[in-house]
Amino acid sequence: MSLANASWSRRRFVQMGTASALAAGINPSLEAAAAPTGKPTMIGVPFEKRNPRIAIIGVGGRGTSLLVNLIAADAQIVAICDVVQEKAEHAAGLVEKDGRKRPDLYTAGPHDFETMLKRSDIDLVIAATPWTWHAPMALFAMNHGKDVAIEVPGVLTLEDCWNIVNTSESTRKHCIMLENCCYGYNETLILRMTHQGRFGDLLYGEGAYRHDLREELFSNAGEGLWRRDEHTKRNGNLYPSHGLGPVANYMGINRGDRFGYLVSMSSPERGFDAYRKDHLQPNDPRMAERYVCGDMNTSLIKTANGLTITVKHCVSLPNPYSRINMIAGTKGIFEDYPPRIYFDGDKDEAYGSLDQYKEYAHPLWQRMGEVAKKAGGHGGMDYLMLYRLLQCVREGLPPDMDVYDAAAWSSVGPLSVSSVARDSAHIDFPDFTRGGWKSRTASAIATQA
Numbered sequence: 275m276s277l278a279n280a281s282w283s284r285r286r287f288v289q290m291g292t293a294s295a296l297a298a299g300i301n302p303s304l305e306a307a308a309a310p311t312g313k314p315t316m317i318g319v320p321f322e323k324r325n326p327r328i329a330i331i332g333v334g335g336r337g338t339s340l341l342v343n344l345i346a347a348d349a350q351i352v353a354i355c356d357v358v359q360e361k362a363e364h365a366a367g368l369v370e371k372d373g374r375k376r377p378d379l380y381t382a383g384p385h386d387f388e389t390m391l392k393r394s395d396i397d398l399v400i401a402a403t404p405w406t407w408h409a410p411m412a413l414f415a416m417n418h419g420k421d422v423a424i425e426v427p428g429v430l431t432l433e434d435c436w437n438i439v440n441t442s443e444s445t446r447k448h449c450i451m452l453e454n455c456c457y458g459y460n461e462t463l464i465l466r467m468t469h470q471g472r473f474g475d476l477l478y479g480e481g482a483y484r485h486d487l488r489e490e491l492f493s494n495a496g497e498g499l500w501r502r503d504e505h506t507k508r509n510g511n512l513y514p515s516h517g518l519g520p521v522a523n524y525m526g527i528n529r530g531d532r533f534g535y536l537v538s539m540s541s542p543e544r545g546f547d548a549y550r551k552d553h554l555q556p557n558d559p560r561m562a563e564r565y566v567c568g569d570m571n572t573s574l575i576k577t578a579n580g581l582t583i584t585v586k587h588c589v590s591l592p593n594p595y596s597r598i599n600m601i602a603g604t605k606g607i608f609e610d611y612p613p614r615i616y617f618d619g620d621k622d623e624a625y626g627s628l629d630q631y632k633e634y635a636h637p638l639w640q641r642m643g644e645v646a647k648k649a650g651g652h653g654g655m656d657y658l659m660l661y662r663l664l665q666c667v668r669e670g671l672p673p674d675m676d677v678y679d680a681a682a683w684s685s686v687g688p689l690s691v692s693s694v695a696r697d698s699a700h701i702d703f704p705d706f707t708r709g710g711w712k713s714r715t716a717s718a719i720a721t722q723a
């Protein structure tokens with residue numbers, strides 16, 4: 275089936291019938307949701323230039339860590355929302371401890387963020403909540419005149435991918451994904467090398483989220499309270515963007531190329547079952563949970579220009595942490611965990627050290643690397659992501675990655691679920707840019723930054 279064909283979902287919906295299509299995660303309302311807004315694209319649209327007044331929703335593990343980095347980057351935090359009063363108080367205390375004005379707190383239930391976002395003195399909203407809240411919070415923020423940055427993995431359904439695109443276009447507000455891994459030292463260095471042609475013509479890449487989260491997801495705090503539940507609902511790649519985002523940037527996805535289609539398959543699920551058998555009492559209510567997400571999901575993406583990307587997801591087995599972070603072309607290959615690089619003609623056909631290529635370090639790291647490492651947050655990349663976001667808003671620049679990237683990277687979740695449910699069927703990606711990917715050339719993370 276060619277990319278130019280009518281969308282897989284609409285045709286297959288008719289062929290499959292409503293019940294089985296819905297069971298496979300295919301939504302009949304997608305075509306309506308995808309309808310153009312009649313508004314111009316958000317590609318290249320700058321932020322309104324200002325020192326943004328920031329509100330944070332969700333100050334659990336991640337939101338608190340982002341807050342610490344934002345304080346280090348001298349950001350103005352005017353309001354904080356969390357359903358748990360103590361968490362909001364703790365976060366407000368961090369702001370005050372830094373000698374700043376105490377932010378206003380919103381803790382009156384799961385929809386109190388709406389009260390907060392109706393204020394007119396907030397410019398930028400950061401949502402670091404459980405996944406199901408990302409879409410409603412992003413849509414509410416944009417509809418109330420605010421730019422919004424949502425945590426990974428973005429939004430969960432194809433319909434919400436279109437919703438964030440359509441709402442961003444009609445409100446002229448940005449909705450970006452806080453994909454911190456795109457700002458890693460290795461990732462930004464390799465991005466520069468790819469853009470300078472060091473790897474020749476790019477052909478394939480690989481990304482992953484292989485992280486043993488079993489202890490965390492069975493804890494009685496933080497993500498243990500909600501993230502395991504996602505594994506009872508969907509079988510696919512639940513968390514694609516950490517591995518995929520950097521590879522997409524190397525390849526210029528939404529900048530001369532785009533995701534074309536994917537096929538996806540999942541292994542059986544055994545990891546959580548085995549873990550809880552060893553760690554929980556037989557009468558623990560969690561013993562009744564039924565996990566449907568296969569332990570290892572492997573999705574294969576073909577881009578419109580024919581490049582291939584493998585994306586893996588595994589959080590429920592004992593395996594060392596890896597995002598793989600591989601890119602290969604006609605002149606060489608880079609592969610991470612541990613970082614190693616090889617160019618045509620290198621000695622003994624053996625990988626060499628990335629240390630030889632320090633001159634390609636991204637200007638962000640050259641200039642701000644020491645500050646970033648001191649501020650912390652995944653080795654400094656969290657700080658650099660937020661520093662760069664603030665820089666883009668303060669200087670009135672377009673965001674490095676925009677709503678089209680957020681939609682494309684998010685969409686791997688629901689598309690992989692659809693493919694797995696249909697014996698690894700080929701599923702087309704929507705073109706969220708509506709053709710804008712063809713003419714856009716700018717790098718995802720401006721190399722002069």
Ligand SMILES: NC(=O)c1ccc[n+]([C@@H]2O[C@H](COP(=O)([O-])OP(=O)(O)OC[C@H]3O[C@@H](n4cnc5c(N)ncnc54)[C@H](O)[C@@H]3O)[C@@H](O)[C@H]2O)c1
Pocket residue numbers: 331332333334335336337355356357358361383384385386387402403404405407425426427452453454495496497499652
């Ligand atoms: N980029 C990264 O490296 C990274 C790392 C960890 C987590 N994350 C992402 O960050 C997000 C949050 O994860 P976390 O680890 O902080 O989880 P967490 O459970 O520690 O924190 C979530 C917070 O949201 C609050 N919350 C829940 N519903 C709310 C609502 N309706 N209104 C206001 N607050 C609400 C909870 O009380 C909690 O404090 C997730 O999307 C996760 O995937 C990203």
